[in-house]
Amino acid sequence: MQHVQIELDGKPHAVPPGSTLAELIASLATPAESVATAVNGALVAGDQRALCLLKAHDAVLVFRAIVGG
């Protein structure tokens, strides 16, 4: 089955059809609680990621904590 093309942190990315945001985060090998996520500019809270189905052309942002000034 053809993958769904999305944009992840500004770069093209393919996910299996029917993927959720939670599954995408799990595929990144990053602890889910260590990132914040947004889809198409809107925050998706950690407890909502499993309910967030990814569609073609969705723009997903995944941010993690870093040091800063």
Add this chain to the structure above:
Amino acid sequence: MQASASIHSNDTLQIDGVQLHSRFLLGTAGYPSPQVLAQAIDAAGTQIVTVGLKRTLAAQGDNGFITMLQDKLRDGRARLLPNTAGCRSAREAVQLAHMARELYATHWVKLEVVGDEHTLQPDPFELVQAADQLVRAGFTVFPYCTDDLVTCRRLLDVGCPLLMPWGAPIGSGKGLLNPYALRTLRARLPDTVLIIDAGIGAPSHAAQAMEMGFDAVLLNSAVAHAKDPVVMAGAFASAIAAGRHAYHAGVIPVQDFAVASTPVGGAPLLL
């Protein structure tokens, strides 16, 4: 007396209902190791440290810095103040602030919206727009702004509880480039918490800001990039304390001509 950024117990800084004894806010970027950062935070006596966010695909491992900071947070010794560094528009900054609130579990945000790549000067229009949206969304906004009085007033109008005017461009180490504008801000906004943010290079710059009556200082590079960040953090703590003491004590006015300090009268004594 041990040098410290805390002056005395009743001279506290109130932010968002939180009573702070330290007037030294410290950035966490650019330290050689988490251990050095931890020691610098202790030497500074700081109670607020700034942190950031970065896209996961672009971020390298943090080598334990964030874990160390979160441990300190659990100790109750430091509060995290996430920033929106890297944002160029109100839309980006608002989005990143919401992500920061999710990630760091705080409604405090240091709002940065840059309008010029060369100077990293804040964009006043986007900044006010973002601050307005974030205050309405329940954030306590710490806006990084210029020393422009009218922009500062607009930020207060939309609900920012304090202002963080720059001393000089970020990382420049130039100190207070426009003391006149900063004195004007202090004079025209006497009841507003004003924190000098950015451009501080030496402890004397921080002391100067405190002598002028600013409420606190936020800096990063001057400590992180020092040959010995821990000792430098202590030096800044001493300078901030000295400047605060001097402000309370009252610095004498500058005179154009000599004013004799020894009371010998008008003529020399010849015996």
